[in-house]
Amino acid sequence: MSELIYEKSRPGRITVTLDELDVKQVDFSEDLLRQTPLRLPQIAEIDLVRHYIELSRNAFGVDNGFYPLGSCTMKYNPRLNEECAALEGFTQIHPLQPISTVQGALRAMELLSESLCEITGMNAFTLQPSAGAHGEFTGMLMIHAYHAHRNDLKRTKVIVPDSAHGTNPASAAMAGYQVISVASNSEGGVDLDALKELLNDEVAALMLTNPNTLGLFDPNIEEISRLVHAAGGLVYYDGANLNAIMGIARPGDMGFDVVHLNLHKTFSTPHGGGGPGSGPVGCKSSLISYLPQGSLIKHNGEFSFVTNTPESIGRMRSFYGNFLTNIRALTYILSLGSDGLKDTSLQAVLNANYMMAGLADLYPVSYPGPCMHEFVVSLQKLKDETGVSAKDISKALLDFGIHPPTMYFPSIVHEALMIEPTETESKETLDHAINVLRELHALAYRNPEEILNAPTTTPIRRVDDVLAARHPILKYNFE
């Protein structure tokens, strides 16, 4: 692999110089000062550039190739978003500037919030949460505050389907709830009987992803909301999969009380190698007073922050969230508009169903019927018959320049691969991926060794993850 920038360091090399200090240099007493030398890289600019270009060659983004990573919605990230987020009027403003000097920023935040309200059928949004899980935590805190404010203190449990993303139970637990799991039925939805059995006056909420992590829209969603509400609980919407239903159906109309969205999924902001994302949270009118601090009001044509929010849960981080990420999402919404957003969902669902149709005879889908924006196949049979696992097929895809689907999730499907092509991929790309997956399936029976050895064309071969965990090396060893 590439040398570390720390290994390339040579004492005395410099990239950036500052102007000469034009005032008297400050003098601190010895006991305040760093005692050991700071071993940061010393490197010339050209070597710095070559280092990062080399690293970028060993990275793979949506701009490099097909990325059907289920539940992550790896769609194209429009260049216009980047250009708008780089405008000086957005990047060079201090978060605590006088309110009259940031009216454009507040207007942009308000426009985005209003748009998200309309898309989801909610009444208000906060843009503060920085990622999906942060949004979940925010939403669960709001739900907890709601019940507490009504003095309904015996509600200590949150129901989460067994197919849910791990962040759901983790966020509910952070908000002080005990998590109970509800089983999926044979169609991949929430098992209504199991749900009824769990519902009582101790349940604070049900957290649900719809379409769920199997890529299926739960046809019983109205009944599910009705049951939870009848038991005095609230229904939380994990918006990871909103890309399937924009302009078609809205969480608010399905009975959800609180939602979070992933702007880095549905609304095309880039993932940046793991973040920053943005996880705005929306709610119905009954929960508005619990939103984090920083809600906007408009008075005489000027925006400002609401200051008196005694029932607010507080704040989830400093300032107003990942502002530039939110600017990108707003750019996207303005670009596509009501017509484009709906078309986005239609095409996302079309692409997923097309891929599913091209693969289902070899890669069985656990649940029948059309899927939404993604689908989950099981490779259990393939593994039983050839020894080639979901992981092995994934690694083999790397040699074809295709990013693998999400592996081993949801855990209720054995040897799962979760495939989400997104709407921004062409039929040609999908056909190629279908062909590759079909060829790999044949190869698994013909010569499984070849797949077990993959990848062979990547900068490195398979990594020893056990070694990494047993003997953690988490930083460069200077000695």
Add this chain to the structure above:
Amino acid sequence: MASYTVNTLAQQQAMLEKIGAESLDSLFTAVPDSLKLQRPLNLPLGKSEFAVAKKMKELASLNEVFSVILRGAGSEKHYIPSVVRQLSGREEFVTAYTPYQSELSQGILQTIFEFQTGICELTGMDASNASVYDGASAVAEAVNMTIDRKRTVVLLPDNLHPHTLTTVKTYTHWSNIELKTIKTLNGRIDVASLKEALSETSACLVIQNPNFYGLIENVSELSAVVHAAGAKVIVSSNPMTLGVLKSPREAGADIAVGEAQPLGMSMAFGGPYLGYMATVTELVRRLPGRIVGQSLDLDGKRAFTLTLQAREQHIRREKASSSICSNQAHCALIAGMYLAAMGPVGLREVAIQSSSKAHYLAEQLASIGFKLRYDGPFFHEFVTDGPLTSVTVENALHKRGILSGLPLGKNGMLWCCTETVSKHDIDRTILILKEVLA
């Protein structure tokens, strides 16, 4: 209308035939009719790229960009080298997902490993995670790391950034954690109050250093007191200051966290920023979030991979200590790049210049009647009181394109200097204020 979908109508038709579906709508049979939106979304129709760019530029132009910024309080204007701005925008970095597939993601993983190394160098710690949302949430996450069955009380001085305080309160509201406020004396943590508050149930003390008022705390002394009571020390630092100041580890911290926005990120109205978290070996397995580790591939070549994942939500679900999944990876990449571009000499120079200019501004303000509220040592931020109301100061400087210090109440102001402020800017500031005073 802009469109990022690609398939032609003829292709869509062919795809529907392959699926065996009649129409796009027929793919949505699972959605009950009663739930189908019977109208278009009440949003404007899509616009051309030109029209959207124009609209966004209009919004940006409604914001005022100050040429001189004397305000910090958690967001600072530092110079960002063009090499950092340009290289961090490489599409392979920007459009990549979390590096779950190591073989295809060595570049991303290595940038995080280098970031972790840089943070460990700055803080003196043994291990760093791959980032959390921001500095305030980093403190909240760090607090969680120190709690056990016996020790559940968290000591918080009132000179933390107010957003940090509120975030910690919000994060811990429904937990068994008890928050206890520690008094400050002359702007700094009062050792007597600290001693009084410590007990066998104390889990940790959080120290912001330099604190919200810019003052340098005596971390070594505080750490000794806290450790004597068997509790842990969390130090939240602006990493820029660590180019000069004693590292958190040297001063006795068990966990070092902070807001790393000064390392190459623009102020951007508050985000995206970068929370960093680092700790000693004994506490590594309590760190939340992703961590990159070094390993070997099948051929024995050095390789990087996400590691120690047994701590995380996708494995532990409700038993995980944090739900964090997506973090601020691209900001971590920027910070790693910034540290490499500045190097030890450059980072030290940024810190020295920021601090020196703040001291010059303080002197000059004092010379025209502003009173320094605290007399302890400060780094690059400080508080003044009077002789003008903070609104008067803010308005007078605003008219000349200068963003003043942050108003703290009626007469107080929290000032900040970075290397981007010149002596000329400061002299001009003083001149303007003199005019107001006269």
